Amino acid sequence: MMTQENLQILLSRYQSGFSLEQPFYTSAEILSAEWDAIWKQHWIYAGNVAQLKKAGDYFLYKINQDEIIIIKGNNDDVHAHFNTCTHRGSAICLEQKGHAAKLICPYHQWVFDKDGRLLNARMMPDDFCKEEYNLRSVAVEVVEGLIFISLAKEPPSFSSIRESLAPFIKTYHIKEAKVACQKNYTLRANWKLVAENFRECYHCGGAHPEYCSAVIGANLREDTSELTNEKNKVWSEKGLATELIEVTPGTTTYAIRYPLRPGIESYSTDGKKVSIPMGHHQDHDAGVVGLVNYPNFWVDAVSDYMWTMRITPIDASTTDVEFCWLVDGKAEEGKDYDLKHLTDFWEITGEQDGRLCENNFKGIESSAYRPGPYAAVEDQVVNFVDWCVKQLQSK
Amino acid sequence: MMTQENLQILLSRYQSGFSLEQPFYTSAEILSAEWDAIWKQHWIYAGNVAQLKKAGDYFLYKINQDEIIIIKGNNDDVHAHFNTCTHRGSAICLEQKGHAAKLICPYHQWVFDKDGRLLNARMMPDDFCKEEYNLRSVAVEVVEGLIFISLAKEPPSFSSIRESLAPFIKTYHIKEAKVACQKNYTLRANWKLVAENFRECYHCGGAHPEYCSAVIGANLREDTSELTNEKNKVWSEKGLATELIEVTPGTTTYAIRYPLRPGIESYSTDGKKVSIPMGHHQDHDAGVVGLVNYPNFWVDAVSDYMWTMRITPIDASTTDVEFCWLVDGKAEEGKDYDLKHLTDFWEITGEQDGRLCENNFKGIESSAYRPGPYAAVEDQVVNFVDWCVKQLQSK
């Protein structure tokens, strides 16, 4: 078994620039340490407000042994509660998403308001103190429609995340946006392997023909500096954020805008636009906004849609990956966009990545696996792995 | 991991009137402690003699890692043996139920009598002592056709159970009864949550419209004292047991007779009788006999049928629930009863309860779950939980 002492030895052996030792990818005890050091310390992406159109709309987010109810309140605010009744513990919301004017426990009908206050507990004695039995809540922050929660007792400051993400996100008007599609994938791979996969394009040339067709330089063989400089000027003139933000000590956010291949209008398998420009956008020339927030949030947004990815460990060897496609709130399916045309690009690319992650995990399970050297072009992977190790060390 | 010391701390923290802390519902170690303190100490309901019509009829009861063969002997007696051959350990009976004139191991054909004696072990040497290799047996008690077993080295006295159950059961003539239907359900819930669910009607009004239609007062809004007094006189005149028996220190049995809603003839979705009166009964006016024997036995019997429930832990988070419907031995399907009419009531109500138990368990798995206060009308749940805690404390 993995003891605290063993974890310290493993951490002390970590060599930046090399992949982690096997137990970091397979041990339940290390995942448990990660829950404490990473998932219960940092802001976690849960979803977006386009999923919650009116007061009482909710969805559930399963994370570790907890199910969190994310619900829209009466004043356009967002609340998050543990899905467990304060009477005998029953789950309250039973559907993955839905609408509830009040949160009523299905077991004995205790009634809670959307903000978690216990409104009614029938047949309880007169001296029963309702205030002691409100739902247990979770901290929430919303930045330009992106909902983050914190399971920390004292949530860290959200300002750095807000400041980094807001300029890139605000032009998409998520609050008015439409969820065109949402899909969950269960991968047999440690969650960090999924994160690592999405922090390098060393594999893109061999694995992602569709992606490389759309993104110039993804194959790591094309020089994109001239095009990038030219586009940056155009985007700046339009007021679009272009400043590269990197994850540095104390921050968790990466943000970049980069160009599509000339002639390509969107992330699509045919390179053509897939919908009307989204939110504030007026054309199909905004390039790609790439966002990451450690540990679990990814965005690739083009002019006409935003694709978000949320990754969540199920256990050391299993990861839930949620894709969400957002389009402009006025876009109509069949008229302004075709669902397959919209989703093909990331379904195909995501499927390719899913297989790579599962193969990666399968090989790491071998007794012969040893940490291997990352290539220079995998520097963002090193950034991520370093970050994980540092969180574990600081606990 | 749950150590003996941790269990003692948890037990010392228990506050009667509040639900148990999470590990009591989720920990494999506490279930293991319960096997020792509860399941291997007390009489366990296994089944009934209507399942064993003639000598050699048997059924298997899977409990913990053991399969018990319950078999009818030559003299109308019932034997119980561990289903493991004394040669190399093979399971002997391979079907869930069946008939065996002799118990013959399918591996090397060692032959045992129904009472467990080794009759023949072919090709063993002359000095082989057969008496040392009889099947390992389990204590059995039968009360009015209900079969209880004990896995204890020294089984406790059965007299209190016998005395409590016999007056309520004897009028049903189980020995001559017919098993109309038997079903097993696997619930994702700790076994105690299933037991708790079946010890209170705080949830009935909201969850069980069919049940509340049949049982007056089940909604906790109707005063039934007048009707009960009146019916008690009628039942007493007919010689039917009416004395309320409660679980008190040192006993495990609860028994009650209570009235159906006026005009209701049976536990059925239409309120009409479902079969001919059972056993000694001459009419459809015997009310409901409700029986419980801790830890695993429930009965609801009306004039024309008896429904039994046996609950058995599979692991900390999974429970097997067996329903059995018994009707009078002379009742013929299609003529005297319709199977769907007979079983609908408890299939529907049981399904509702199964979902409630699973939701309850799901919410208890949350890290935010804390013991909550039972309502005054959940006093029988408190009785059960107190009993469980006491058994664990006394080990």
Place this chain on the structure above:
Amino acid sequence: MMTQENLQILLSRYQSGFSLEQPFYTSAEILSAEWDAIWKQHWIYAGNVAQLKKAGDYFLYKINQDEIIIIKGNNDDVHAHFNTCTHRGSAICLEQKGHAAKLICPYHQWVFDKDGRLLNARMMPDDFCKEEYNLRSVAVEVVEGLIFISLAKEPPSFSSIRESLAPFIKTYHIKEAKVACQKNYTLRANWKLVAENFRECYHCGGAHPEYCSAVIGANLREDTSELTNEKNKVWSEKGLATELIEVTPGTTTYAIRYPLRPGIESYSTDGKKVSIPMGHHQDHDAGVVGLVNYPNFWVDAVSDYMWTMRITPIDASTTDVEFCWLVDGKAEEGKDYDLKHLTDFWEITGEQDGRLCENNFKGIESSAYRPGPYAAVEDQVVNFVDWCVKQLQSK
């Protein structure tokens, strides 16, 4: 939990002639000790060269947490490598069997030769030392076409196995043989129970009517000494190996040739030959060659086909069993053999044995299971169990 100390106590309590105590069949910790003491110490049968016709043909062998690539090299040699890339650990071969001119990692396209040498790691720095990142390899020995691997750091001598098996195998010309059929079965039984089952015929009379029809004496009721003597003379004249080889201290191989029932030509359900004589054989009168190599290899070969069995633990309660049917390289399906006629005999017998093993395991899981006495005719089982215990003791 099973500690090293507990294992020593269990080992010290072992009584030769009695089956093992329950934990030897059910405990993950004892399986772990067996991986160290048995599976990583001894030569393990992996497959045969008829599965690898040309250079680059490979198959995977999953054993413990490892997948081993068994691949034919350029010079008719056989290589074995752990299926994990030295870059970031990805599995390299993704199919159960296939062909690879080079071993190319699907993640980032590192290229390895069939012998495991790293040929190309694109975009790695100039000072990157390729020699340090060859595939991690496994020792291989081939005897007359049978492929054995060793996971030991210092593999033991293979000479005893080679000397024992070669005389019996060489007449079958495995290198030119044809794999007519290959099947894997997953049994819910500890691997040793499968091995025990295949080391005694105490169960054959009751369980295997087809087998007993073909093999004289399998029912343990027929005296075969006269026939065996007569046949031994015939076989010796033909140059066929007939010397009985038993597993003795320091060796792992058992080999025997025994006669089929007079008039029976092959292991088939109708007793008739199933194919043309295999390899060197000219007729259907070679009897049966029975081979065992501890811990995981069994052969029953008749004049016209060879049946091999490879058993591999998946976990303490689950075992993979692979059957392979080899026929002469010139035999054509539909003309020289009918696939069902060829495979029926061992599919039926194997299915019977599979059920026996699973029943055996199921009964051993009982808390009432105790080591039982082996019959005198189960002496080879005792030999195997003694051997296992000795390996565990010597670690």
